[in-house]
Amino acid sequence: MTGTRTRTKGVLPGFGLSLGYTLLYLGLIVLLPLSAAFIKASGLGWAAFWHAVTEPRVLATYRLTFGAALLAAATNALFGLLVAWVLVRYRFPARRLVDALVDLPFALPTAVAGIALAAVYSRTGWIGRLLEPLGIQVAFTPLGVIVALTFIGLPFVVRTVQPVLQDLDSELEEAAASLGASRWQTFRRVIVPHLAPALITGFALAFARAVGEYGSVIFIAGNVPMVSEITPLLIITKLEQYDYAGAAAIAVVMLVASFVLLLLINGLQHRARRGEALGA
Amino acid sequence: MTSATLDTTVVTTERPAVRWLLTGVALAFLGLFLVVPLAAVFASALRKGIDVYVASIAEPDALAAVRLTLLIAAVAVPLNMAFGIAAAWAVARFEFRGKRVLVALIDLPFSVSPVVAGLIYMLIFGAQGWLGPWLNAHGVKVVFAVPGMVLATVFVTFPFVARELIPLLQAQGSEEEEAARILGASGWQTFWRVTLPNIKWGLLYGVILCNARAMGEFGAVSVVSGHIRGQTNTLPLHVEILYNEYNFAAAFAVASLLALLALVTLALKTAVEWRVARRHAGSVAESAGPQWVKP
Numbered sequence: 001m002t003g004t005r006t007r008t009k010g011v012l013p014g015f016g017l018s019l020g021y022t023l024l025y026l027g028l029i030v031l032l033p034l035s036a037a038f039i040k041a042s043g044l045g046w047a048a049f050w051h052a053v054t055e056p057r058v059l060a061t062y063r064l065t066f067g068a069a070l071l072a073a074a075t076n077a078l079f080g081l082l083v084a085w086v087l088v089r090y091r092f093p094a095r096r097l098v099d100a101l102v103d104l105p106f107a108l109p110t111a112v113a114g115i116a117l118a119a120v121y122s123r124t125g126w127i128g129r130l131l132e133p134l135g136i137q138v139a140f141t142p143l144g145v146i147v148a149l150t151f152i153g154l155p156f157v158v159r160t161v162q163p164v165l166q167d168l169d170s171e172l173e174e175a176a177a178s179l180g181a182s183r184w185q186t187f188r189r190v191i192v193p194h195l196a197p198a199l200i201t202g203f204a205l206a207f208a209r210a211v212g213e214y215g216s217v218i219f220i221a222g223n224v225p226m227v228s229e230i231t232p233l234l235i236i237t238k239l240e241q242y243d244y245a246g247a248a249a250i251a252v253v254m255l256v257a258s259f260v261l262l263l264l265i266n267g268l269q270h271r272a273r274r275g276e277a278l279g280a
Numbered sequence: 281m282t283s284a285t286l287d288t289t290v291v292t293t294e295r296p297a298v299r300w301l302l303t304g305v306a307l308a309f310l311g312l313f314l315v316v317p318l319a320a321v322f323a324s325a326l327r328k329g330i331d332v333y334v335a336s337i338a339e340p341d342a343l344a345a346v347r348l349t350l351l352i353a354a355v356a357v358p359l360n361m362a363f364g365i366a367a368a369w370a371v372a373r374f375e376f377r378g379k380r381v382l383v384a385l386i387d388l389p390f391s392v393s394p395v396v397a398g399l400i401y402m403l404i405f406g407a408q409g410w411l412g413p414w415l416n417a418h419g420v421k422v423v424f425a426v427p428g429m430v431l432a433t434v435f436v437t438f439p440f441v442a443r444e445l446i447p448l449l450q451a452q453g454s455e456e457e458e459a460a461r462i463l464g465a466s467g468w469q470t471f472w473r474v475t476l477p478n479i480k481w482g483l484l485y486g487v488i489l490c491n492a493r494a495m496g497e498f499g500a501v502s503v504v505s506g507h508i509r510g511q512t513n514t515l516p517l518h519v520e521i522l523y524n525e526y527n528f529a530a531a532f533a534v535a536s537l538l539a540l541l542a543l544v545t546l547a548l549k550t551a552v553e554w555r556v557a558r559r560h561a562g563s564v565a566e567s568a569g570p571q572w573v574k575p
Contacts, residue, residue: 011458013467018370022382025363029434030389033400036410040403079309086306090299098307100550104314106489107542107549109496111516112535115523116317119324119532126316151313183294212393215498215516219523232395236503239399244408251396258391266384 037255040248052249061231062253064142068230069210072149077203080157081195087158088165102159105152110215117148118220140222145230148216153206160202161195168194197272201265208261212254321539324532336522336530337537344510345518345534348426352501352514353494356433360490361483364441369475372449373457383446389438397435398503401428424506429514432500437490444486448479481559485552492545496538 121138238247405422522531
C-alpha cells in the first residue's frame, strides 16, 4: 500500500538528517552498549564462557525461566483467546471498561505488580488463604513465578487476536453452518485456523516478554538458588559479586535467545500480514 | 430478508448458556489476575489508616523518589520522542536499503531483558567498564548516579514513540506534504504545519506509553542505581526498599501512587483511542491501537 507512494525523494526534505540521527541514536543507545556484553563475554575465552553459562546453578535458572515462561504463555494463549472472543463477540455490562483494563499489566510498574501478587498469594493473602487448605502454595515457589509471568504476559495474546477476530468475515461461519457444521466444528475447523497466526504471535510475544521479566517475579519467587531463582536475578547476583564477565556471559545467552525469538516473531508477523493481504 | 438475518445470527453465535459460561470464565480470569492484585495495592496501602498513608508519601525519601522519577521521565521521554519522529520520517517517507533491518533493530530493546539493559551500561560506565577508570579520574559519575539511570530508562523505552509513528506515517502517505512543498513551504514549515498536526494523536499515544514505562521501570534502573536512599531511588526502587524492610504499609502506599499512574495512563490511552476511532473510523484507529503489543 505504501510502497508506491514513497518514491518522493525529490520533493520531501530531511532524508539525510532524519536517517543520520536515527542511526546515530540507535548506535549510541542500543547497538554499542549491547555489543559491550558480547565483547566482555568473549574476553573469557570459549572454555571459561562455556563453564560460566552451563554451571548447574545457571542451568537451573534456565529451566525455571524458560519453563515458567512457556507455561505462562500457554495459559495466556488459552485465556487470552477466550478473553478476546468474549470481548469481540458478546455484549455485557462494562465491556469497554474490561477491554481497557486488559492493558493494565503494560501500564502497572512491574515492582508494584510483584508486591501485589506476593501479598495476594501469600499464606495470609486474599487468594493464598483459600489455596492453603488445599495444600497449594503459590508465593515463594516456582508456581509463583508462573503466576507473575502470566500477569505480565496477559495482554499480548488478547491484543494480537482481538483485531483479527474483529475482522473475521461472518460469511465463513455462515457457510460452514449452512454446510452442516456444528458450532464447535466451525470454531475448530474455520475460526481457529484463521486465528492461528495471531494466536502464535501473541504466544511468542508473551513468552519473549516473560523470559526477560524481573521486577514482578523477584517479590513472589522466593529466589532460592536451584529452586526458584530466575536467570535475570542470577545476572544481578553475579554483578553484585563483581563477576562482570560471568554476568555478561549469561546475558549473552539471554540476548541470543531473545534475538532468535525476535526473528521468529518478525517472521510470523510478516507471514500473517502477507496472508491477510492475499486473503483480502 | 428478516428470516435470513435471524438464521445467520443463530448459526454464528453460541447458545445463551455457553455465552454466559464463557463470559463468566473470562471475567473470573481477569478478576483473579488483574482486579484482585490492583485492589490489594490500595487495600494494603490504607490498612493502617489514612495518617500512615499520608506520612509514608510525605516522608522526605519518598518525595525525593517522586522528584527523581519525574526528572528521569522528563529527560528520557523527550529524547525518545525526538528519535521517534526522526525515525518515522526516515522510514515512512524514503526508500533505502536495509530498511526492514532498521525497523527490526528499533524494536530490539523490547525483547532485551531489563536486567541485561542495565548490565550493558555497567559494562561500559561501571568501575570495571570500558570508560569507568577514565570517568573516575575526571570525577564524572554515570552509574550509581542519575545519568546512568536516565540512560537505562532511555534504552527500555526506546521504541515506544517510533513504533506508533512509523505505521501511522506510512498509512497517511505523503501527498499532503508534497503538496505543501510544491506550494512553497519550507521543510520545517511542512513538518510543523502538515505532518505534526496529522500525527499528533499517535504521537501523544506513544508519549503516554513511553512515560508510563519510564516512570515505572524497575529492573534496568535497579541495576545501575546503587540504591542510595534519597539520592538514586526512583519510586519503584523505593517500593522495593520499603518492602524488603517489612514496612509493608509504606511500601504499598508508595506503590499506590504508581498504581494510580497506571490507571491514569490507561484512561488517557483509552481516551486517545476512542477519539482517533471517532475521527477516522478506519485506518488510523487501527494503527493507534495494537502497535503497543508488537515486540
